[in-house]
Amino acid sequence: MSASPQSSSQSSRESLETAGTAHQNPREAITYYNPVEDRESDRAPLSLHLIRRIFTYTKPHAAKRNWLFFCTLFRGIQLPLLAWMIGATINGPIAGRDQHGIVLYSAVFLALVLLTAFTFHFRQRLALELGEAVVYDMRSALFHKLMGMPMSFFNRTKFGRIISRMTSDIDNVRIGVQDVVFASIVQGIQMLGSAVLMAYYNWKLFAIMLLLAPIIWVVNQRYREEVSYRLRKVQESWSRLSSTIAESVSGIRVTQAFVRQEINSGFFRKLVGSLAENNVGAARATAVFIPLLQMKSQLFLGAMAWLGGYGALRWQGWMHMEVGDLVMFFFLANLFFEPIQVIGNQYNQALTSMAGAERFFRLMDLQPEWQDAPAAKPLPNILGKVEFQQVDFEYEKGRKVLEEISFTVEPGQTVALVGHTGSGKSTIAGLLQKFYLPSRGRVLVDGHDLMDVTSHSLHSQMGSVQQNNYLFTGSVMDNIRLGRPTATESEVRAALQALDCVDMIEALPQGLATPVGDKSASLSLGQRQLVCFARAFLADPRILVLDEATSAIDTVTEARLQRALEVLLRGRTSFVVAHRLSTIRNADQVLVLGAGRIVERGNHNSLLAANGVYARLYKEFLGLSAHP
Template sequence: MISTLMKRKRDQRREVAKINLPTAGPVKDPNAPEGEPDYKPLEWPVVKKILHWMAPYKWNYIVALLVNLAGTLLDMLGPLYIKHLVDHDIPGHPHMLATGLVAALRTTFPGTAESVSRSLQHHAPFWGIGCTIALWAFTTFLSILLMRFNMEYNRRTGEKVVFAIRKAIFAHLQQLSMSFYDRTKFGRILSRGTTDIDAMVNPVVNGVNTVVTNAMMMGIAAVMIVYSDWRMAIAVLWLGPVLYFMNQIYRRKIGAKWRQVREHFTRVSTNLAENINGMRVVAAFNRQEENLSHFNELQDVNTINNIQASATNGIYMPLLNVVGFIGKVIILMFGCYLVIRTSGQSATARFTVGTLMALYMYWDWFMNPVLNFGNFHNEMMQAMASAERIFTLLDQRPEVTDSADAIALPPVKGEVRFDHVNFAYKVDKPVLHDITFEARPGQTIALVGHTGCGKSTIMNLICRFYLPQQGGILIDGYDLRKITSDSLHRQMGIVAQSNYLFSGSVLENIRYAKPDATEEQVIAAATALGSHDVLSELKDGYHTQVGERGSAMSLGQRQLICFTRAFLANPAILMLDEATSAVDTHTEMIIQQALERLVADRTTFIVAHRLSTVTSADLVLVLDHGKIIERGTHHSLLELGGKYAELYRQFTREIGSDTP
């Protein structure tokens, strides 16, 4: 009863989680990432891996299991108490507890014993009922105590395992190379740490208990039935497998139906999300009526799917009930016959009314585990699919690792040299061909070219997110392959085009790379960079929350925070991908100025979108299809009259053609 309640709570939570997702832009059903199976049959290697995670807590699991078994055993006494009440106490047989009490009293208080004994003789049923109920209350009390203990103990054990896996997933994600992140869809990576691990919670917490306890319940109930009469056992026990298979069929059918409901509902919610996001287009193109009717069509299908699923439920649930009930009918019929048939026999050979009632009750203890097994099997199959994905992730080795003899990069001046570098993300699709150039310390290198020409790949290689297939990249003469990535990244800064911020305050974001920086240091850095005025004018100054991924900040503010973050980190080498979107003139001026200060005195690689950035660069590399086709300063390149000059002319076409 309690466990089902708890399960319901968890389901509700999941439900809520599922529904809340649309806030994060495009709607996706988190439970069914595309192309990933929901179910997987039980496989020993995966189970073994789960058990491996549980192994450190095996004694806790054993204790929890024993406690659970003891509690269940105590609960299973219920029908026996009823039997005792009916067969023993009501007819007036002396209760052994009462006789025991008399015997115990006789040695110490003979007088009391005598009166009790007399009362026992005359009021045997009352004593009997009283003793049985008292005993029953006592065992129930014990069982409740055990339950109380186990509710926390068992859950704590299981959750510890689950949280260990959660942490392992996160820690492992930190190790994986950028290539993994480029290859794998964001949603999928995310679902490893959310829905996949959530699917494992119940099997890990309750798996062992569920299997063993239910097996024990079934076993004991079956023994009780066999013990009472073997013919009775033959008459009813075959219903167990029948119910199991029917339940399996039902599970499969209803699973398919619910999947259909879920998949289709994604279309309903996607439609809704899309139309709200594109509301201006909807209004501008007068699509309200069509959209509503289309939405209602989707809703119609959703309604039909839901009703079909309930109809399946409505048919199978009663059927399963009826199968369970057939057993009860058999027990009643055959039991009644046996009761009357054996009434003349000796007390021990008799099939009593109490036995009949107890069997009637034990029948539920026999049939419920059959259903529980089915449900658990189902849940286990979901967990299997999730667990396999999680373990695949955990088994994934990072592609870029420090070599065994890697040394820490000593503090560098910032000289970067590319020596005939060839690189491809996928073997058959080379991205960079024979790139050779040299950046002297403190220089600003602008990378220019069309989308996909290899600008960001060069940046990625300098960051050692990838290793080149041929050629070498040297920083102050150290080959990137031979140094540790940590020591490299500590001397490197990045300002990405997306101006990525973490939720938290402005202050926290600025000192992201240097967590021990004081607020004064942060303000000093911002002042030196020229961003202080803008940042201190925010609602709560440096303590303003930036919102999830910086959503509460304007584009210009985000850029400035990222600049300040990089400036505070004071790296020898800076990677900068300029944002394309326009900001207003005033902010633009501040950003320009900050940029100039940021790139001064450090080697900077810029994917440039501003003309002024390119013109002031020490070296401009013009890339086309993975090759450096032109190199030089802005002026020398213009003079050359090649690709760069053409790009530049396009950029300033309007001015060239109409000089006042």
């Protein structure tokens, strides 16, 4: 295995994440992505800048967004209008015993109720549609961004972080768009409309009512803080429980092999107990504060009924009010206090949405460590000549992984890269595939400096078979056609026949149509490797890289696939990175690496005759393979 970021020390990784500042020259110091601390805040302050950026994703859906704002504003004034209509009906036709007026007012009230329901339906519907549209665009943009990031980004960034950005963080933004913004506007307008009507009809009683509003706000705020804390504890307990279940199921063989069943069960029972305690704590907090909030509202309504009723019975005085106004006050007071709790909850969710948006845009704003030069041109059809000229490379500035690497490979030759773990084998393969750029020197293909050609045109003429033989979800046929999606079934079968391994695929339950299960569990290691060989053969690349492609295969299967490997390499410029020296005996060149330098070069026989590093490695291999 070659030197890589994974093989660096933890301290070097940490310094790598924060090293450098952006420069236009991709070979110079650059800004590295900091994959964020392990503890990420689930909230962030409200930011007008972030809110504006979020709403840029609504521009393609401007008509839907504008109709939603209209429905939101209209919805906010409708409930106060309904309360006003009740008071007006009591004070007007009911007090005057006007039957025709009662029918007319009732009809208007019913029409307003229907209009309210109609508006509510479209307010909810448009908000959900806009939220999902924004999520669709954000996820598409993030995926496109990730597909363009260089390999070094993925080497340093935790997979879970990327999944979190794509799922929970964007979901939090969606809730902010479809719920927080528009629900808060509705509640705010409802409060304002109710306050204006109450102040207009009896500002004295309204002023008394306002004295209770801060008390309700403080109690509600304390309730949210306590419940939020309890719910976070529940979420943490649930996360530990879920991860323990996943680890226990995935590692069941190890658990049973080391007789850990009882120990693991005891640990799991403690986690279940902790989750239960936290759930009960959250329920207790809710059981204390909800009745307290309701009691304060009920005390206010009782006080208002006493004062308002006293004023309604008096024909004059500072508290005098009509019966209809008193009834209207009851409805408006509920409409005024109800949004206090709703807006408080929405505010908490807004802070969570801000945190999600902040992390999302941090990743979206990240500039790749390097990109193809603006003047880069497509690589023409190549023969496959490869040259490394005085190449140095460092994952971290000041710590060279490769130093003064120079060699030439003629078209159709096979080069074997040999050396201990960390010697730089896979790094050379990564530079050849332009996953990284050299710190110094040049890598040329058919005389073209890779700095001056587009990555896409290079990769379209290269093939790769990796150690982990990764297969995507789909059928075996789909995976073989990955490099040539237009290939027919007959062409796929011809590729398998050329590799002389049709029988290994036909042995599968459904042949080429066999679905590749989770982690390719439905295929053996040999079958998976064969699919990768066939994938590379069908793509017909001029340059082929095999990065420890047979390291996970047993010797019997390796012998079965050796013929397929020979066919795959024939006529192509091939780089074979391997621990197993048995796969490189027929290589035209063998480059022996040590500490990032080429310490020996030649072919198998000449290097054995030199009795140097390669000879010692070969003897070690024979000694290991001689053991049962």
